[in-house]
Amino acid sequence: MSNDLHAIRDAVRVFVDERDWDQFHTPKNLACAMSVEAAELLEHFQWLQDGQRDELGEAKVEQVRHEMADVLVYLVRMADKLDIDLGAAVVEKMALNRAKYPAELVRGDARKYHEYKDK
Amino acid sequence: MSNDLHAIRDAVRVFVDERDWDQFHTPKNLACAMSVEAAELLEHFQWLQDGQRDELGEAKVEQVRHEMADVLVYLVRMADKLDIDLGAAVVEKMALNRAKYPAELVRGDARKYHEYKDK
Amino acid sequence: MSNDLHAIRDAVRVFVDERDWDQFHTPKNLACAMSVEAAELLEHFQWLQDGQRDELGEAKVEQVRHEMADVLVYLVRMADKLDIDLGAAVVEKMALNRAKYPAELVRGDARKYHEYKDK
Amino acid sequence: MSNDLHAIRDAVRVFVDERDWDQFHTPKNLACAMSVEAAELLEHFQWLQDGQRDELGEAKVEQVRHEMADVLVYLVRMADKLDIDLGAAVVEKMALNRAKYPAELVRGDARKYHEYKDK
Numbered sequence: 001m002s003n004d005l006h007a008i009r010d011a012v013r014v015f016v017d018e019r020d021w022d023q024f025h026t027p028k029n030l031a032c033a034m035s036v037e038a039a040e041l042l043e044h045f046q047w048l049q050d051g052q053r054d055e056l057g058e059a060k061v062e063q064v065r066h067e068m069a070d071v072l073v074y075l076v077r078m079a080d081k082l083d084i085d086l087g088a089a090v091v092e093k094m095a096l097n098r099a100k101y102p103a104e105l106v107r108g109d110a111r112k113y114h115e116y117k118d119k
Numbered sequence: 120m121s122n123d124l125h126a127i128r129d130a131v132r133v134f135v136d137e138r139d140w141d142q143f144h145t146p147k148n149l150a151c152a153m154s155v156e157a158a159e160l161l162e163h164f165q166w167l168q169d170g171q172r173d174e175l176g177e178a179k180v181e182q183v184r185h186e187m188a189d190v191l192v193y194l195v196r197m198a199d200k201l202d203i204d205l206g207a208a209v210v211e212k213m214a215l216n217r218a219k220y221p222a223e224l225v226r227g228d229a230r231k232y233h234e235y236k237d238k
Numbered sequence: 239m240s241n242d243l244h245a246i247r248d249a250v251r252v253f254v255d256e257r258d259w260d261q262f263h264t265p266k267n268l269a270c271a272m273s274v275e276a277a278e279l280l281e282h283f284q285w286l287q288d289g290q291r292d293e294l295g296e297a298k299v300e301q302v303r304h305e306m307a308d309v310l311v312y313l314v315r316m317a318d319k320l321d322i323d324l325g326a327a328v329v330e331k332m333a334l335n336r337a338k339y340p341a342e343l344v345r346g347d348a349r350k351y352h353e354y355k356d357k
Numbered sequence: 358m359s360n361d362l363h364a365i366r367d368a369v370r371v372f373v374d375e376r377d378w379d380q381f382h383t384p385k386n387l388a389c390a391m392s393v394e395a396a397e398l399l400e401h402f403q404w405l406q407d408g409q410r411d412e413l414g415e416a417k418v419e420q421v422r423h424e425m426a427d428v429l430v431y432l433v434r435m436a437d438k439l440d441i442d443l444g445a446a447v448v449e450k451m452a453l454n455r456a457k458y459p460a461e462l463v464r465g466d467a468r469k470y471h472e473y474k475d476k
C-alpha cells in the first residue's frame with residue numbers, strides 16, 4: 001500500500017473490523033483523537049528552537065514518525081466514515097489557496113504571509 | 120496526483136516554492152500549524168452528538184473537507200521537511216499497533232479499549 | 239493562594255525561577271505547551287459518551303484534575319509573560335459575549351447556538 | 358470578581374443559565390471547546406519567532422487577551438461541571454511538580470529540562 005490513500009484506508013478498515021472498534025469511530029470521536037495525536041506530535045517540538053532533524057535527534061525522529069502515522073490513520077479513518085475523498089479534497093483546497101494567496105502578491109513577505117494566513 | 124502521498128508532497132513543494140514560504144516551514148512551525156488545523160476541524164463537531172454527515176449538513180461537510188485537506192497538506196509538508204516517508208511510517212505503526220492491541224484481547228470491549236488506548 | 243489568579247501567578251514565578259526555566263518560556267512556547275496540555279485533557283474524554291464524573295471514574299477524575307491544573311498554570315504563566323491581566327480579560331470578554339449572544343435571541347436553541355458559535 | 362476563580366465560575370454560571378446552554382456543557386464538549394480555544398490562541402503565534410509583545414503588535418495582543426479569556430472561561434466551566442476545585446488542583450499539582458523536578462537537578466539545563474518534560 002504505502003503511499004496510496006485508498007490503500008491506507010483499506011488497511012485501517014481491516015484493523016478496525018478485526019477489533020470491532022467501528023462503534024467508537026464517530027466522526028466527532030475521530031476528530032477528538034486526531035487533535036490529540038496532533039498535540040502529541042507538537043509536544044516533541046514545544047521547547048525546541050525550530051525542530052530540525054539534528055535538534056530532534058534520531059530517537060525523537062522515530063517517535064515523531066509514529067505520531068505522524070497516528071495523525072494520518074485517524075484522518076484517513078475520519079474521511080472514510082464521512083465518505084470524503086481526501087485526495088480530491090486536497091486538489092480542491094490547493095486550487096482555492098492558489099486563488100487566495102496569489103504568488104506575486106505574497107512572495108517571501110513574512111508580514112503579508114501573516115496577514116493573509118491570519119484571515 | 121490525487122491519492123498518492125508523494126504526488127501531494129510534490130504539489131505542495133511547488134505551491135510553497137512559488138511563494139517563497141519555505142523559510143517559515145520549520146518542523147516546529149508546521150507542527151503548530153497542523154495542530155491548529157486539527158482544532159479547526161474539531162470546532163465543527165464540538166457541540167454535536169456524534170457528527171455524522173446528516174447531523175453536520177452539506178454546507179458543513181464542505182468546510183470539514185477543506186479542513187481535512189489542510190491537515191493533510193501540513194502533515195505531508197512536515198514529513199517532507201523531516202525527510203520522513205509517511206506511507207512507510209503508517210505500515211510500521213500499524214504493525215506495532217497489531218502487536219499492542221491483539222484482536223482477540225480487545226475485540227468490541229469498550230472498557231478494554233479505553234484501558235488500552237489510555238496507556 | 240488557592241483561588242486568586244495573582245497568587246497563582248506568583249507561585250508559578252517562584253517555581254520557574256528556582257529552576258531557571260524562564261529562558262524556555264517565550265509566549266510561543268507557552269502557547270504550544272498549553273495546547274498540548276489541553277489535548278492531554280481531551281484525551282481522557284475522546285472515547286466517552288459525555289464524560290460525566292460517573293463515566294470517568296474516580297481514578298480518571300484525579301488525572302483530569304491534574305491536567306486542568308497544568309492548563310491553568312501555563313495560561314497564567316503566558317499572561318504573566320505578556321503582561322496581561324487574566325481576570326480583567328475575562329470581564330471584558332464576557333461583556334463582548336453578552337452583546338454577541340443576547341439571551342433572548344439564543345436561549346436554549348441548539349441550532350442558533352451552533353450558528354452563532356460557529357461564526 | 359476579576360481575579361478570584363470562584364467569582365469567575367459564578368459569573369459564567371449566570372451567563373450560561375440566562376441562555377439555557379447548560380444542556381450543551383457536558384465535560385466532553387467543554388474539553389473539545391477548550392482545546393479549540395487553546396489552538397486559536399496558538400494560531401496567533403504559529404509563524405512568529407517567539408511571540409513577545411513587540412513581535413505580536415498591539416492589535417494581536419488584544420485578540421490574544423480574548424482567546425486567553427475564552428480558555429479560562431471553558432476551563433472554569435469544566436471544573437464547575439466536574440465539581441473540581443481548580444485552585445486546590447493547582448496547589449496539589451505544583452507540589453507534585455516540585456517533587457518530580459527538583460530544582461537542584463534540573464536548574465537551567467535545557468537538555469535535562471527536555472528529558473524531564475518529555476517523560
